[in-house]
Amino acid sequence: MRLKKCPRCELNYIQEDEEYCKVCRREMKGESTREELELCTVCNERPAMPGKDICYFCMKEMEQQEENRDENEEPVTMDIGMDPVSSMDEIAADTESDDIPEGEYREIENDLSLDEMGDEEERENESLEDEEE
Numbered sequence: 001m002r003l004k005k006c007p008r009c010e011l012n013y014i015q016e017d018e019e020y021c022k023v024c025r026r027e028m029k030g031e032s033t034r035e036e037l038e039l040c041t042v043c044n045e046r047p048a049m050p051g052k053d054i055c056y057f058c059m060k061e062m063e064q065q066e067e068n069r070d071e072n073e074e075p076v077t078m079d080i081g082m083d084p085v086s087s088m089d090e091i092a093a094d095t096e097s098d099d100i101p102e103g104e105y106r107e108i109e110n111d112l113s114l115d116e117m118g119d120e121e122e123r124e125n126e127s128l129e130d131e132e133e
């Protein structure tokens with residue numbers, strides 16, 4: 001039985017009827033299966049990181065996008081959330097107090113509704129009395 005050097009690594013000796021040594025065959029098999037099983041689901045080009053669906057580059061990209069989003073959102077919410085609301089409150093309070101004072105407006109409303117109620121009650125009593133007699 002003659003031995004020859006493995007053509008791939010040129011370190012290990014193999015039998016003449018073998019193509020590669022055991023180490024190389026295991027490496028090649030492992031590489032091919034790993035590429036098939038763990039391709040990045042985002043770019044489908046680079047191998048995914050162990051325990052992840054995406055590769056290192058896509059994960060870094062997503063992290064950077066999230067960081068940028070946070071940086072952009074904070075000042076925007078400050079502008080929309082704080083300043084317009086406070087100024088609108090001031091405007092609303094000013095217009096209300098300028099038109100009719102709150103207490104006076106309620107008094108007017110009460111007077112009107114009381115008069116209407118009283119009229120209706122009187123009319124109902126009159127009609128009832130008429131029917132009974």
Ligand SMILES: [Zn+2]
Nearest residue numbers: 006009021024
């Ligand atoms: Zn080899």
Ligand SMILES: [Zn+2]
Nearest residue numbers: 040043055058
């Ligand atoms: Zn990727």
